[in-house]
Amino acid sequence: MEFSQYDTDALLYITNRPPLVFVEGQGMWLTDHKGKRYLDYLQGWAVNCLGHAPQCLQDALTSQAKKLINPSPAFYNEPMVTLASGLTKHSCFDRVFFANSGAEANESAIKLSRKWGQKNPNAKGEARHEIITFGHSFHGRTLATMSASGKAGWDKIFAPQVPGFHKAELNDIASVEKLINDRTVAVMLEPVQGEGGVIPASREFMTALRALTQKHGILMIVDEVQTGMGRCGELFAYQLSGVEPDIMTLGKGIGGGVPLSAMLCRKEVACFEPGDQGGTYNGNPLMTAVGNAVLQELIKPGFMEGVREMGEYLSGELLKLSERFGMAGERGEGLLRALKLGRPIGAQIVELARDLEPVGLLLNSPRPDLLRFMPALNVTKEEIDQMIGMLAGVVERIDAQG
The missing domain is CATH 3.40.640.10 (Type I PLP-dependent aspartate aminotransferase-like (Major domain))
Structure with a gap:
């Protein structure tokens, strides 16, 4: 189905939304109306603590x-x-x-x-x-x-x-x-x-x-x-x-x-x-x-230990990314973390990451010089590695464009 077939004008305008409609979600992934998949590090702004459709x-x-x-x-x-x-x-x-x-x-x-x-x-x-x-x-x-x-x-x-x-x-x-x-x-x-x-x-x-x-x-x-x-x-x-x-x-x-x-x-x-x-x-x-x-x-045995482990892993990978690109570090607790970009490129990263092909990446920039990460609490190391790789590619592209 084409985006133009959706009557989005019927919705009250309260925010700028990209021209896509999500139709399905599973774990850390969302799928839009054209079948494109997105690795989701918003999770409804920390809402989907167990991911999509657990x-x-x-x-x-x-x-x-x-x-x-x-x-x-x-x-x-x-x-x-x-x-x-x-x-x-x-x-x-x-x-x-x-x-x-x-x-x-x-x-x-x-x-x-x-x-x-x-x-x-x-x-x-x-x-x-x-x-x-x-x-x-x-x-x-x-x-x-x-x-x-x-x-x-x-x-x-x-x-x-x-x-x-x-x-x-x-x-x-x-x-x-x-x-x-x-x-x-x-x-x-x-x-x-x-x-x-x-x-x-x-x-x-x-x-x-x-x-x-x-x-x-x-x-x-x-x-x-x-x-x-x-x-x-x-x-x-x-x-x-x-x-x-x-x-x-x-x-x-x-x-x-x-x-x-x-x-x-x-x-x-x-x-x-x-x-x-x-x-x-x-x-x-x-x-x-x-x-x-x-x-x-x-409250299942080991669940919170897993959150702490993945939080430490995400923190470490963000620090590596920060050092690689001369950024300002990272901060947070558990699986609520931020990458301090050191320059106002947050909105640009969000847009470029979302538009990656064949798979997009959903990120949040609450401030121009910062990205916020709110993955599902059962996120895996592989999903963190995939996100870091995609994000690094986006930053490289921005740097190459000057």
């Missing part, structure tokens, strides 16, 4: 679809309860609220912290509501999560912003402390700033931040929409630092490709009352059955 997700969807899809969130359902129990068992949290997207999970965390701030007012008896976030952070596309984000220019797109968010600098504990006042209720951060350029919070900073929030009696919220569910080499990235936050949000990988997210909290913080929070689809059995399938794969 058998366990197919089984979970077909099996659950035959039983029960949505009885209403006013009732318990078996997959919802099972997944909540699994997540609390393998984390430091006690309670779970399910939603459909990372932005919704982060909205829930913001709402819960402000509710907690009402129940735990300052010395003047005033509700605490201000949240400290960080420059270059990304927390979602709702009005509140855009206001919480530190993405450049977002303060003006849909102005006025939702008030109550103040920006500190990641890995600078003094910048956090100077923003704390008697209205502060929480500090919210990504353990690795993905959209901001794959910038990890250091182990020392995470430890200092937990101590600082406890000192001042405020909450620590970790946005693990991108870093959670095994992406960084542990089931949750906060575990890399040995800290125990008060609230955590999950998205992307928890559904393995379907719309599912979660907000987790300690029982001491679980202060929502009936009517405070909800959602038509929250905790629906079809999506939470998939979440259970994903979690069961991630």
Whole structure:
């Protein structure tokens, strides 16, 4: 089928899309409408943690679809309860609220912290509501999560912003402390700033931040929409630092490709009352059955060791590539990594890699001088080697063109 036969004009324009339509995916590979295959290092922006169309997700969807899809969130359902129990068992949290997207999970965390701030007012008896976030952070596309984000220019797109968010600098504990006042209720951060350029919070900073929030009696919220569910080499990235936050949000990988997210909290913080929070689809059995399938794969013996091994291997190969072409190195945690190009050729690489023949390569450039890699967590050495070879060829071509 030719691309011109698709009525793409019926879609609202929100981004520039290349003239291709994906029709099939398997593991690390996608196939377009003409039958061309692409090695996929986006995986839906770290969504497909087990790759495209893994058998366990197919089984979970077909099996659950035959039983029960949505009885209403006013009732318990078996997959919802099972997944909540699994997540609390393998984390430091006690309670779970399910939603459909990372932005919704982060909205829930913001709402819960402000509710907690009402129940735990300052010395003047005033509700605490201000949240400290960080420059270059990304927390979602709702009005509140855009206001919480530190993405450049977002303060003006849909102005006025939702008030109550103040920006500190990641890995600078003094910048956090100077923003704390008697209205502060929480500090919210990504353990690795993905959209901001794959910038990890250091182990020392995470430890200092937990101590600082406890000192001042405020909450620590970790946005693990991108870093959670095994992406960084542990089931949750906060575990890399040995800290125990008060609230955590999950998205992307928890559904393995379907719309599912979660907000987790300690029982001491679980202060929502009936009517405070909800959602038509929250905790629906079809999506939470998939979440259970994903979690069961991630906790299998040896799986996380494999993620760490492949993360180290990818890191090493990116460093070799960097040295070969005089780039600026690489950074990241586990299988969320970035190649620092040292020059603004990211968009050019993305386009040339996608258009390679006979096989294309899908890459992401969140900044002009950087590439971000988010492969499936079960990626193989052979697939990493193939990507590195293809990427090297693209860079050679750019260099040859001057």
